[in-house]
Amino acid sequence: MATHLITGAGSGIGAAVARRLHDRGDELVLVARDAGRARELAERFPGAGTLVADLAEPDRVSWALGHQTVPDRIDSLLHVAGVVDLGRIGELTTKTWHHQLNVNLIAPAELTRLFLPQLRAAKGHVVFVNSGAGLTAHAEWGAYAASKHGLKALADSLRNEEHAAGVRVTSVYPGRTASPMQAKVHSQEGKEYDPARWIDPESVATAILTAIDLPRDAEINDLTVRPGR
Template sequence: MTEAIAIVTGATGGMGREIVADLARTHHVYALGRDDVALAELGALANVTPVSTDLVVDLLEAGPAGSCLQTLLDMQRVDVLVHAAAIATKFSVESAGVADWRGAMDINVHVPAELTRRLLPALRAARGVAVFINSGAGRGSYGDNIVYAATKHALYALADGLRKAESTAGVRVSTVAPGPTDTPMLRGLFAQDDKEYVAEHVISPLEVARAIRLVVDAGESTQITDVSVRPRIELSDR
């Protein structure tokens, strides 16, 4: 039997590490990220190959053809592709400049769109699944966090359109949208507002990995298209 292959971007982030560890139980996982220390830790896990890459440079700006990323792009089959890489910094329309918009769109939208495009033949060959990590901000917006919310709205449109376009080719597409999750990204957003951060009040990254496992293990006749993962008690209700 051919070994199942998974590719995870943002593998060194708070969610990414748990996603990689869970998928490695049944797949050989290529863990993509920029933090070499964290990548080395992931590389110590069975069935995990760390890939050090800056996706904006190597993918969007046509990095070196001989890079590790190119090896992945040449794969004949990919069973699971998880887009977990993202950035979030709070901006209002007034405070965000063009570079802020472009930087967020590159990481949060352009990278997953281009990586998926390049891997579509391999996903089709495996009748694989593409998972886009979204956010509660993808269905609403905030006056002080408009750039991030706008990118996540765009990511919903990308995933939904891809799902419809690829259904006859056998590729399943899912959006998994966690609410506030215990990650360095969320801690940074709280720090911007000088708010107290209580990890026990938000979602464990392990639960996001479990939601992705649900999507990956769906039966052949179906696809789980939209999973919302919320804390037991919403932060606004505390």
């Protein structure tokens, strides 16, 4: 039975992935930003373990986990959590930059560093849920795209560094996906939100499970998922 450590399991793609893995009987360890959120996740996914760590404060993640019992084995580390705040470069504050870089890039790097011993021992898999913005940056997406371009660089470097240890690394680049984040984006863009127009989170979950379930003789490095409508 595999053990998966997942961020962002509260909604959208993360919730879909967690549900699929939970339904098939795998062990889950879900990262929550606070104790209240951890209780909600534990109730939603009976039997799952939880860890409390605020990804918006990556400098404190190591300290937070040091006061909790972390799993001895990790077969996959799934970085799904993310935040977005649109704005023109000339108007973005440093607070906005720091928030997106912390959650989308620095926290995944720190969690990966902390759990690399378990991943190496299990010859595990690290999945970074990136974005189409990690490949192309558009107007008003500068800070978010910068964080996601950085996440691509993190994944590519990690893949080269840990290949000899048997750790697989996959970046998934979903297009617009029906989720609370997408509703927020539409609000910031001043557009009406119709979830039926965008990718179902279950479809992205299928892509992620395909990557982690692939036999050991192969690996998916980069996987782009686009709306089919």
